Amino acid sequence: MNCSNEDLGYEPTPIDLEIPQLFSDNILAPIIPNNNPLTIEGVALGKKLFFDKILSEDQTQSCASCHSPQNAFTDNTPTSAGVDGVFGTRNSMPLFNLAWNYNERFTWDGKELSLELQAEEPVQNPIELHSDWNDVVQKLQNHPEYPELFRRAFKTSSITKVLTARAIAQFERTLISANSKFDKYSLGQTQLTAQELNGLDVFLSEDKGDCFHCHGNPNNPLWTDNEFHNNGLDATFTDLGLGAVTGDPSDNGKFKTPSLRNLAYTAPYMHDGRFSTLDEVIDHYSEGLQNSSTIDPLMKKVDEGGVQLTNEEKANLKAFLLTLSDPSFINNSEFMN
Ligand code: HEC
Numbered sequence: 336m337n338c339s340n341e342d343l344g345y346e347p348t349p350i351d352l353e354i355p356q357l358f359s360d361n362i363l364a365p366i367i368p369n370n371n372p373l374t375i376e377g378v379a380l381g382k383k384l385f386f387d388k389i390l391s392e393d394q395t396q397s398c399a400s401c402h403s404p405q406n407a408f409t410d411n412t413p414t415s416a417g418v419d420g421v422f423g424t425r426n427s428m429p430l431f432n433l434a435w436n437y438n439e440r441f442t443w444d445g446k447e448l449s450l451e452l453q454a455e456e457p458v459q460n461p462i463e464l465h466s467d468w469n470d471v472v473q474k475l476q477n478h479p480e481y482p483e484l485f486r487r488a489f490k491t492s493s494i495t496k497v498l499t500a501r502a503i504a505q506f507e508r509t510l511i512s513a514n515s516k517f518d519k520y521s522l523g524q525t526q527l528t529a530q531e532l533n534g535l536d537v538f539l540s541e542d543k544g545d546c547f548h549c550h551g552n553p554n555n556p557l558w559t560d561n562e563f564h565n566n567g568l569d570a571t572f573t574d575l576g577l578g579a580v581t582g583d584p585s586d587n588g589k590f591k592t593p594s595l596r597n598l599a600y601t602a603p604y605m606h607d608g609r610f611s612t613l614d615e616v617i618d619h620y621s622e623g624l625q626n627s628s629t630i631d632p633l634m635k636k637v638d639e640g641g642v643q644l645t646n647e648e649k650a651n652l653k654a655f656l657l658t659l660s661d662p663s664f665i666n667n668s669e670f671m672n
């Protein structure tokens with residue numbers, strides 16, 4: 336006996352992520368949950384949902400409104416306004432290489448424990464899509480195309496919140512960025528300028544920039560440790576970050592280390608978007624550090640205000656950081672609506 340709308344003879348087409356050579360040479364396999372393997376149909380459905388304003392209360396916003404492909408899937412405002420025009424307190428985050436987030440904690444404070452669970456959140460968040468999952472599921476169910484697309488992806492046209500989030504997570508796992516100038520340099524395909532190489536030296540030197548402990552190195556193509564640190568932005572905290580999630584005061588002021596890939600497209604910077612340029616970010620680490628009880632021990636020169644770079648070292652560091660941006664990622668038509 337066959338259910339009316341379920342075609343049991345049909346299987347979605349599995350796909351493997353195309354893992355860049357630099358990733359397979361240096362880091363572990365991507366995290367793909369057993370209950371949500373990637374399929375051609377699932378990724379296509381997730382992409383359509385990601386760009387579809389049907390997920391918002393008044394049909395004015397989609398995920399892409401705050402996560403736009405040309406900004407490496409973030410937006411260009413310090414904090415983003417949701418459908419009601421109310422601004423949150425956090426900077427939208429760029430989305431790439433998410434399948435390699437080994438600690439499986441998402442958002443600036445780590446409150447979301449998987450991509451699937453994260454995808455459920457914006458739909459009902461009053462400062463984001465401010466909708467209701469029952470309404471969204473109903474709208475999708477009554478849509479001329481979605482029931483068939485869910486049937487192809489998940490072998491059922493009974494749409495649910497969980498399946499909607501799974502499809503979006505599948506699409507998000509395909510957002511891989513691994514083709515920056517620095518990636519090509521690592522693969523021996525291009526040269527860096529003397530200035531960029533000097534900037535790499537500032538980044539990697541304990542007695543200069545000392546950035547690599549948290550933001551990775553040429554053997555970590557993610558350019559983040561995916562951990563939570565207090566990098567000395569404030570002496571007192573209006574946003575407790577990880578501390579509000581764990582309830583542990585020693586986590587106050589800690590936020591997820593962002594990847595340094597694609598900085599050319601992701602301004603403004605930090606969890607609250609307080610810095611509009613990379614120069615301001617570099618000045619912060621050089622002489623703007625604020626001390627507090629939870630500041631990371633790796634911010635070794637906090638008593639001097641920071642790592643004290645010369646103007647030349649700052650310019651070199653910035654030139655190096657910009658080699659980590661990947662124009663092919665923001666121009667990839669597979670990732671556009
Ligand atoms: C109104 C703007 C807005 C909308 C709409 C929005 N987001 Fe976000 N997104 C954010 C902000 C801001 C953060 C950081 C949240 C925080 O730290 O609390 C974020 C964080 C994330 C993260 C965490 C990334 C990481 O590296 O930890 C993911 C994944 C994500 N959003 C996916 C989505 C998806 C999927 C949708 C649609 C269902 C969506 N977002 C809709 C603004 C938005």
Ligand code: HEC
Pocket residue numbers: 538544545546547548549550563564565566568589590591592593594595598601603604605606607616617620631633634642652
């Ligand atoms: C102790 C760990 C640590 C060290 C060392 C460190 N950072 Fe960071 N970095 C972080 C964290 C955590 C954040 C996010 C902080 C926040 O938003 O509250 C961050 C944010 C940034 C950002 C903003 C990125 C974005 O997308 O918003 C840039 C750029 C950056 N760091 C560059 C550097 C450079 C350059 C150095 C060396 C001079 C450095 N960092 C040293 C942990 C560190």
